[in-house]
Amino acid sequence: MTSIDLTGRTALVTGGAQGLGEGMAQALAAAGARVMIADLQESGAETAAALGDGHGFVKLDITDDEAWEAAIAATIAQLGGLDILVNNAGVEITSLFTEIKAEDVRTMLDVNILGTTLGIKHGLRAMRPDGPAGKGGSIINIASVAATIAFPGIGVYSATKSAVDRLTRVAAMEAGKLGYGVRVNCVYPGLVPTAMGAGLANDVAAIGLFESPDAAVAAVIDQTPGGRLGQVDDMADAVVFLASDAAKFITGAGLPVDGGMGM
Known part of the structure; x- marks a missing residue:
């Protein structure tokens, strides 16, 4: 999406070492943003290096409050601010309802719901007027078409991605009411x-x-x-759009990028 210019802005992308997160990081960098890749996988450092100079990597367990504080602080210190946060990291464990394991449910709840919640928390704290970045910005949460359809084998995952939608909308309302200057939206990627x-x-x-x-x-x-x-660039383009001034009056929205599957 070369027509959108994010020059001068800084983005943090969770789960950015590979897959959709890597594609989103690449697209944000191509649009001019400085990008911090945050991931548990050390290979995120190689992904960041491949973006070129001016980008970075920080190891992040998104379920850990203190790890979030450190990742946000590192992003601001190394890249000069925080304007865009992409809560992309997630996990899916397939199971029939009759075979669901409690530990797998807890894992998906922790990563997909708690991890996104903490990302919103620390993103808002950093971007609001009294925060260490302090210029407002855009938080983009990655939900899933699974939040809008009944596909077998992914019941708990679907529930967690529905929760991401609700978190997005309430966070957008709070940020607006409290004058944070932060837009909060989500994307529903297809498969x-x-x-x-x-x-x-x-x-x-x-x-x-x-x-x-x-x-x-x-x-x-x-x-x-x-x-x-879907293709990775389909999802990455949607993130770049929502991060940009082209979406300056869009908040609390869920953007389906699923070829119509979830309509």
Whole structure:
């Protein structure tokens, strides 16, 4: 999305070492933003280095309050501010309801809901007028088309991504009412053939919902008016748009980028 200019702005992208997060970081950097990749995977340092000079990496457990404080502080100190936060990191564990394990539920709740909540918390604290960045900005949470459809095998994941939608809307209202100058929106990506997307196709086939991973993918495409899977750049372009002044009067919104699957 080269027509949007984010020069002079700083972004932090969680889960930015690979997959959708890496694509979002690349798109933000291409638009001119300085990008801090935050991830538990040390390979995030290589991803950041590949973006070129002026970008960085910080190790972050998104479920840890103190880790968030350190990551935000590192971003502001190293890159000069914080204007854009992308809460992208998430986890999906496939299971039939009859086979759900409590520990898997807790993992998805912790990463997808608690992690996003803490991201919103620390993003708002940093960006509001009395914060260490203090210039307002944009928080973009990554939900999923799973929040809007009933796809078998991902009940708990779907619930957590529905929660991301609610968190987004309440945070947007609070930020507006309290004069923070921070817009809060979310994106609903459709299925993308990243490692996570391929894993889902393999998993729903393995538990007997589809004859094969290819059959699972075909079922998704069949439900998608756009007639294809999503691509990383589809999702990255949506993030760049919501981060930019082109979306300056958009807050509390959920943007489907799913080829119509969730309509």
